[in-house]
Amino acid sequence: MNRYDCFEFLVPSMTDQLVVGSLSGQRVEWGHLSGHPGNLLVASMGAALGIGIGLALVLPHRKVIVLESDGSLLLSLYNLPTLGNLNPSNLAVFVFDNEVYSGTRISEPSATAGKTDLASVARSCGVERAITVRDLESFKQEATKALQENVLRFVVCKVDKTTGHRQIQRPTEDLWEHKYRFVRYLEKTEGKQIFMGRG
Amino acid sequence: MEAELAARIVGGLKEAGISFVSYLPETRLSEIVPLFREDPSFMVVPVANESEAISISAGASLGGRPAAVYMEGSGVYVGSYNLLVLGKRLGVPMLLIVAYYGSVLDTRNSFLYAMPGIHLIPILKSLDIQHEVFENGASLETKIKGAVKMMHAIKQPVALLFTGEFTI
Numbered sequence: 623m624n625r626y627d628c629f630e631f632l633v634p635s636m637t638d639q640l641v642v643g644s645l646s647g648q649r650v651e652w653g654h655l656s657g658h659p660g661n662l663l664v665a666s667m668g669a670a671l672g673i674g675i676g677l678a679l680v681l682p683h684r685k686v687i688v689l690e691s692d693g694s695l696l697l698s699l700y701n702l703p704t705l706g707n708l709n710p711s712n713l714a715v716f717v718f719d720n721e722v723y724s725g726t727r728i729s730e731p732s733a734t735a736g737k738t739d740l741a742s743v744a745r746s747c748g749v750e751r752a753i754t755v756r757d758l759e760s761f762k763q764e765a766t767k768a769l770q771e772n773v774l775r776f777v778v779c780k781v782d783k784t785t786g787h788r789q790i791q792r793p794t795e796d797l798w799e800h801k802y803r804f805v806r807y808l809e810k811t812e813g814k815q816i817f818m819g820r821g
Numbered sequence: 822m823e824a825e826l827a828a829r830i831v832g833g834l835k836e837a838g839i840s841f842v843s844y845l846p847e848t849r850l851s852e853i854v855p856l857f858r859e860d861p862s863f864m865v866v867p868v869a870n871e872s873e874a875i876s877i878s879a880g881a882s883l884g885g886r887p888a889a890v891y892m893e894g895s896g897v898y899v900g901s902y903n904l905l906v907l908g909k910r911l912g913v914p915m916l917l918i919v920a921y922y923g924s925v926l927d928t929r930n931s932f933l934y935a936m937p938g939i940h941l942i943p944i945l946k947s948l949d950i951q952h953e954v955f956e957n958g959a960s961l962e963t964k965i966k967g968a969v970k971m972m973h974a975i976k977q978p979v980a981l982l983f984t985g986e987f988t989i
Contacts, residue, residue, distance in 0.1 A: 819970070
């Protein structure tokens with residue numbers, strides 16, 4: 623299964639969902655396919671899931687989608703007990719697990735290339751609907767459920783080790799610009815002021 | 822900490838508009854936790870790690886609830902990477918409520934706490950995080966309000982460090 627193919631399936635389904643993304647190739651690929659203002663691609667390992675939990679808690683009427691990677695999640699496993707205990711029903715987490723630190727250019731194996739099973743870890747932390755998918759059809763089925771149902775889902779997507787993102791032009795929008803775009807979109811769609819203060 | 826000071830901290834935060842608190846419990850300011858929980862205007866989220874608290878409060882802040890993170894001074898060390906990449910690089914406003922353990926006026930100071938206490942403000946300075954030290958309750962609510970106004974103005978974290986009377 624190829625991560626880019628998964629993204630190509632997901633992107634047309636994005637309407638008013640909020641999408642929080644992590645780092646590396648997935649940020650480049652998702653940003654290339656989707657210019658939606660509801661994207662918050664934080665460009666940092668170990669932060670996307672936490673931000674997604676926070677957004678889901680304060681905006682319970684909005685579907686929040688988190689795009690994680692094996693490396694990023696392994697860096698922030700402390701999120702999983704909190705996720706299991708809080709159980710935000712409006713949150714869907716997709717972990718694109720290629721079993722390597724592909725950004726290193728030497729494709730150093732991550733722990734999931736060995737004995738570590740992230741879906742099992744999530745289940746043991748209380749995330750009941752945590753599963754692993756290994757082919758595109760299974761991904762489509764789980765993604766459809768995750769988008770339609772109001773229940774926490776955690777889908778580990780075993781994907782190929784690809785380097786296609788290196789052929790995609792990197793975004794020029796910097797992180798503050800990206801953040802402002804996201805927040806102004808939320809202010810508009812939620813009908814409330816988020817960034818306080820006045821000039 | 823006297824109950825009155827705990828109530829004033831929580832009341833000051835509420836008055837300043839804070840409505841979301843993530844936290845990892847510690848000793849010195851722990852009396853504020855039940856007060857947060859008793860007040861429905863606060864959404865309160867316990868976590869396992871201060872880095873996590875910072876990322877969850879960042880999400881809450883960007884989602885429209887002015888957010889705080891309550892932690893021991895050690896949490897600044899644990900959370901420093903997320904303070905850098907979310908607080909500074911992405912620019913997310915949040916208030917850090919920090920028990921300033923190991924400081925000169927920490928009444929529980931010992932060889933356990935002094936070293937991390939000594940390095941706490943240098944760490945905040947290296948991250949260019951604005952901070953205010955509270956030794957007693959003088960102007961407490963005014964300073965909290967000012968700190969919240971500052972975090973909104975610069976869209977970055979601002980830290981409140983509590984020592985002295987707050988550590989009794």
